[in-house]
Amino acid sequence: xxxxxxxxxxxxxxxxxxxxxxxxxxxxxxxxxxxxxxxxxxxxxxxxxxxxxxxxxxxxxxxxxxxxxxxxxxxxxxxxxxxxxxxxxxxxxxxxxxxxxxxxxxxxxxxxxxxxxxxxxxxxxxxxxxxxxxxxxxxxxxxxxxxxxxxxxxxxxxxxxxxxxxxxxxxxxxxxxxxxxxxxxxxxxxxxxxxxxxxxxxxxxxxxxxxxxxxxxxxxxxxxxxxxxxxxxxxxxxxxxxxxxxxxxxxxxxxxxxxxxxxxxxxxxxxxxxxxxxxxxxxxxxxxxxxxxxxxxxxxxxxxxxxxxxxxxxxxxxxxxxxxxxxxxxxxxxxxxxxxxxxxxxxxxxxxxxxxxxxxxxxxxxxxxxxxxxxxxxxxxxxxxxxxxxxxxxxxxxxxxxxxxxxxxxxxxxxxxxxxxxxxxxxxxxxxxxxxxxxxxxxxxxxxxxxxxxxxxxxxxxxxxxxxxxxxxxxxxxxxxxxxxxxxxxxxxxxxxxxxxxxxxxxxxxxxxxxxxxxxxxxxxxxxxxxxxxxxxxxxxxxxxxxxxxxxxxxxxxxxxxxxxxxxxxxxxx
Ligand code: AMP
Numbered sequence: 001x002x003x004x005x006x007x008x009x010x011x012x013x014x015x016x017x018x019x020x021x022x023x024x025x026x027x028x029x030x031x032x033x034x035x036x037x038x039x040x041x042x043x044x045x046x047x048x049x050x051x052x053x054x055x056x057x058x059x060x061x062x063x064x065x066x067x068x069x070x071x072x073x074x075x076x077x078x079x080x081x082x083x084x085x086x087x088x089x090x091x092x093x094x095x096x097x098x099x100x101x102x103x104x105x106x107x108x109x110x111x112x113x114x115x116x117x118x119x120x121x122x123x124x125x126x127x128x129x130x131x132x133x134x135x136x137x138x139x140x141x142x143x144x145x146x147x148x149x150x151x152x153x154x155x156x157x158x159x160x161x162x163x164x165x166x167x168x169x170x171x172x173x174x175x176x177x178x179x180x181x182x183x184x185x186x187x188x189x190x191x192x193x194x195x196x197x198x199x200x201x202x203x204x205x206x207x208x209x210x211x212x213x214x215x216x217x218x219x220x221x222x223x224x225x226x227x228x229x230x231x232x233x234x235x236x237x238x239x240x241x242x243x244x245x246x247x248x249x250x251x252x253x254x255x256x257x258x259x260x261x262x263x264x265x266x267x268x269x270x271x272x273x274x275x276x277x278x279x280x281x282x283x284x285x286x287x288x289x290x291x292x293x294x295x296x297x298x299x300x301x302x303x304x305x306x307x308x309x310x311x312x313x314x315x316x317x318x319x320x321x322x323x324x325x326x327x328x329x330x331x332x333x334x335x336x337x338x339x340x341x342x343x344x345x346x347x348x349x350x351x352x353x354x355x356x357x358x359x360x361x362x363x364x365x366x367x368x369x370x371x372x373x374x375x376x377x378x379x380x381x382x383x384x385x386x387x388x389x390x391x392x393x394x395x396x397x398x399x400x401x402x403x404x405x406x407x408x409x410x411x412x413x414x415x416x417x418x419x420x421x422x423x424x425x426x427x428x429x430x431x432x433x434x435x436x437x438x439x440x441x442x443x444x445x446x447x448x449x450x451x452x453x454x455x456x457x458x459x460x461x462x463x464x465x466x467x468x469x470x471x472x473x474x475x476x477x478x479x480x481x482x483x484x485x486x487x488x489x490x491x492x493x494x495x496x497x498x499x500x501x502x503x504x505x506x507x508x509x510x511x512x513x514x515x516x517x518x519x520x521x522x523x524x525x526x527x528x529x530x531x532x533x534x535x536x537x538x539x540x541x542x543x544x545x546x547x548x549x550x551x552x553x554x555x556x557x558x559x560x561x562x563x564x565x566x567x568x569x570x571x572x573x574x
Pocket of ligand 1: 419
């Protein structure tokens with residue numbers, strides 16, 4: 001497929017907000033693409049070069065892109081910079097300057113989508129001495145062959161600004177439409193995706209043969225999309241939903257998925273990034289486990305030996321670092337509470353019941369720094385209540401109730417696990433929002449260039465971010481200073497492309513940070529766009545910032561649908 005075709009489809013997708021229209025457009029692309037190029041085309045749509053666990057990063061800062069635009073369009077770097085200040089989007093700058101090219105290149109060639117992808121991969125792979133010049137040269141070559149529209153999307157892609165607002169769900173729907181003309185094949189596609197976490201791979205296999213996705217199995221060293229927990233607000237509600245169930249403590253650390261084959265060990269984060277190098281202590285302990293082949297999940301917590309208690313979540317997060325790993329491992333030794341097993345010695349455990357998986361888990365653990373989360377069987381809501389009180393007494397954040405008969409529900413939230421967390425004020429739980437903008441300090445806070453955040457949640461149905469709260473309290477002075485510094489670095493003149501908004505902050509920022517927010521209530525308001533219908537969206541009342549969630553990325557905020565469910569829960573509670 002020609003890249004120009006993809007670029008015009010991107011232009012169309014950007015103009016549409018309806019999920020159906022987007023699905024239609026994408027299905028059109030897939031119908032015309034060869035199975036062999038579908039993997040690359042899918043990554044281009046997602047704005048990535050490979051699934052997160054492969055750790056492939058373009059390593060292309062804005063400065064490189066500015067230089068490449070300057071060289072391809074024949075304008076001075078100063079002019080590119082000035083236009084960037086005016087337009088606030090390097091993609092638009094490339095589009096306008098390539099449209100008024102000073103030197104017409106005689107040798108310009110049409111590019112295929114595969115060629116563009118391969119060139120970007122070459123950019124990402126050039127490393128070492130002279131690599132900066134090489135990256136700029138490769139990008140300039142591509143831009144030299146580009147139409148203004150192609151140039152816009154290439155520049156947005158390489159600078160990490162391609163945000164088409166197409167969610168994974170829309171891509172899966174589009175694939176199903178390609179072969180069946182409707183969503184009927186979506187379930188099989190989704191299952192395949194949840195097992196391998198690689199949409200590109202799913203797309204190319206599916207176009208090759210739609211049945212092939214039904215053959216996908218759990219594989220070692222391909223992370224499985226993590227199962228998620230539902231929330232309910234009382235032990236009674238949980239018992240009503242699950243009946244007799246298992247109750248485990250809910251630990252407040254960070255999630256790890258560990259894959260092991262003999263001495264070969266990889267660790268994946270909740271975001272499915274490979275984080276093995278950060279945890280040599282966990283790797284060593286995993287190597288020592290007797291079982292030869294295994295995939296399991298656990299929650300890692302740092303332990304304060306002097307005080308004989310666990311460190312807080314914030315302190316535990318010191319262990320997520322790229323440098324000074326050995327020192328921090330000494331200062332913050334980890335325990336990992338194993339809570340699920342997904343694969344054992346050649347057998348896929350994801351389809352087995354919780355009870356079976358738990359039995360297998362207890363055979364393998366404890367081992368080294370791995371412990372097993374404590375488990376009780378609740379026969380009544382009073383049992384759940386007791387377990388919950390007990391977990392709070394231990395300083396934990398709550399409990400997880402688990403359906404004894406349920407399989408491991410990869411990538412989804414289906415009442416197989418239900419969390420009950422300590423309440424914050426009147427809210428049933430906290431939510432995690434993506435920061436999309438911020439406000440300047442006013443009154444007593446005028447000394448700060450920071451006075452609050454504008455937070456949004458993610459709507460996987462539409463692939464858009466939707467605002468849900470202006471968070472003006474809950475910050476320590478230090479946090480205000482930190483936010484001021486972190487956010488001023490990612491300011492943008494325009495709102496994020498995939499944000500639906502009605503309220504304007506003092507500054508927009510690139511969606512990057514996720515923060516946890518407590519609140520008193522959820523109300524309907526004309527200013528927020530979360531789940532907006534007939535000019536009213538859902539909004540948090542008295543929102544206050546609790547902490548940063550460095551373990552979550554911008555697509556892992558709470559979803560619009562969860563906010564609506566919480567609204568219903570709180571209404572019932574009243
Ligand atoms: P939340 O992030 O609040 O939606 O809660 C779900 C998270 O709780 C999971 O992603 C795990 O990281 C964590 N967790 C802590 N303890 C457990 C447990 N016993 N079983 C499952 N997940 C747990």
